[in-house]
Amino acid sequence: MNHTAAVDLFAGPGGLDHAARAEGLNPIGIERDPAACATRRAAGLATIEGDVRQHGPADFPGATVLLGGPPCQTYTIAGSGAGRRALDTVLGLAKRMAAREDIRGALAGLDDVRTGLVLEPLRWALAAVDAGRPFETIVLEQVPAVLPVWQALAELLTAEGYTAVCGVLRAEEYGTPQTRRRAVLLARLGSPVALPAPTHAAYRSRGSRLPAPVSMADVLPHRGEFTVVSNYGTGGDPKKRGRRHSSEPAATVTGRINRNRVIGPRGEELPRFTPSEAGRLQGLPADWPWTGGDVWQQIGNAVPIPLGRAIIRAALGNAGGP
Numbered sequence: 417m418n419h420t421a422a423v424d425l426f427a428g429p430g431g432l433d434h435a436a437r438a439e440g441l442n443p444i445g446i447e448r449d450p451a452a453c454a455t456r457r458a459a460g461l462a463t464i465e466g467d468v469r470q471h472g473p474a475d476f477p478g479a480t481v482l483l484g485g486p487p488c489q490t491y492t493i494a495g496s497g498a499g500r501r502a503l504d505t506v507l508g509l510a511k512r513m514a515a516r517e518d519i520r521g522a523l524a525g526l527d528d529v530r531t532g533l534v535l536e537p538l539r540w541a542l543a544a545v546d547a548g549r550p551f552e553t554i555v556l557e558q559v560p561a562v563l564p565v566w567q568a569l570a571e572l573l574t575a576e577g578y579t580a581v582c583g584v585l586r587a588e589e590y591g592t593p594q595t596r597r598r599a600v601l602l603a604r605l606g607s608p609v610a611l612p613a614p615t616h617a618a619y620r621s622r623g624s625r626l627p628a629p630v631s632m633a634d635v636l637p638h639r640g641e642f643t644v645v646s647n648y649g650t651g652g653d654p655k656k657r658g659r660r661h662s663s664e665p666a667a668t669v670t671g672r673i674n675r676n677r678v679i680g681p682r683g684e685e686l687p688r689f690t691p692s693e694a695g696r697l698q699g700l701p702a703d704w705p706w707t708g709g710d711v712w713q714q715i716g717n718a719v720p721i722p723l724g725r726a727i728i729r730a731a732l733g734n735a736g737g738p
Contacts, residue, residue, distance in 0.1 A: 422481035425468045425536055429455040429706070429714040431698060432483055432557070435724030439734060441481055446471055451708030452717070458705035468536050473544040473551070482544075482551040483728075484537040485719055486558060487530045502531050507568050513538055514572040516546075534558065534565050538572065541603075545576050554603040555731045557719060560584045566601040578603040581611055588629040589614035591722035594666040594697050595629075598723065602731040612730035619665055630722075633662040635696045639678075642686055646676040666697045671716035673697075691715060699723075 420441050424433050427445025429452045436443040444462040447453050453465040464471070473479070505526070509519050513535060523532040537556050544550045554573070556566060563584055570580035580603035587596035590612065602609050617624035633639070642662045658667055673694045678686040689697075691706040699721030706714065 420480055421476070421478040422483055423473075423476045423479045423540075425482070425484035425540065426486050426533070427456065427461075427463070427483075428452050428485065428717045428719070430459050430461045430704075431700065431718035431721060432485060432555075432724045432728075433461050434459070434700065435719065435721050436481075436483060436728055438721075438725055439728045439732065441728070443481075443483065444476065444479075449714075451710055452714050454708035455704075455706055455711075455714055458707050468533070473540055473549065474547060477549065480552040481732075482537060482540055482554045484540075484554075484556045486533045486536060486556075486562075502526055503564060506531065506534065506565055510535055510538060510565065510568050510572060514542065514575070516542070534562055538569050541573060542576070550576070550605055552605045553731050554578070554580075554601070555728055556601040557598050557724075557727065560597050560599045563599040566599055570601055570603065573603045578605055579607060579609050580604075581609055583611050585611065585723065585727070586614075586618055587720045587723045588619050588665045589616050589626075590726040591616055591630050592665070592699050592720040593630040593632055593635045594669055594720060595619045596668045596720060596723075598719075600727050602727060604731060604733065607733070609731060609733070612726040615726070629665045631663050632660070632666050632697065636662070636693055639686075639693075641681045643679045644676050645679060646673075669694060669697050669716055671710070671713035673716065674712045 422436055422441040422443040424443045424445040427433060427447040433443040433445050444464065445456060446464045446466060446468050448467050453463050456463045509522055512519050526532050541551060541554060566582040570582050573580045580601060582601040584597055584599050587594055614626060616629050617626040619629050639662065644660045644666065646658050646667055660667055673689060676688065678688055680686050691711050692702050694715045695704045696702055698715060698718045
């Protein structure tokens, strides 16, 4: 198989890169977290440990695919909220960037520097266009709150000759054993692009003719029957603790998944998930070499493999595939 060169911004522990390799890409990831870099290297992924802002497309002249999943902490409901509060400012900065204005001072003035990182893929894309070597394909993902940014970027990329589409996808509809919603942007230079069609039914949907979502039991058969009890999405209210049976997909995997209780069919406490098991709920192989510090946060930050493959395949225009 001929592999197409790709560069992955904010590459994390390797979820999107693992998906990219399965779709015929040869990605190199830029990641500043030493722990995530250690995991990536142990997994055999090409890695540059550093700040995305200190690099650009000129450093990767052979790359034709741009991937990216900027940090989400300031945009998530559980995070600081700085990104959501600054959304109008970020959208204005995107337009100024597309007009080739220098916005570095404005980015530095944001309450949280991570908020502006969502615009880094646009900087890379525009720099590549201006250098006469535009990326042929762009794939971005983030939490649903970033969808307005992706919509703005899609409009700006269209003005640069791309066809772009964006939306919020449900990970379980693409074979991930987990309910996780992600805002994605797919862009292709000079040819049509569309969001991938679901391959599985949505969680708790009725009347769908698609296969049922992949369950926790499907990927963790050695566990037998169990129920996961978590506080995810409950605001910490113990009366609202979320429960998922092993016959269902997991709730969104976060960096706190190690705190989830696992209860057996007779109410007995079972061992909590191991990193390998939590990684499998993200679609990663059982032997993924989690290493370095804060392994649980690395797992929570990973892009689910089945969803990653689906959006990359759609962006590339690849038909079929598992």
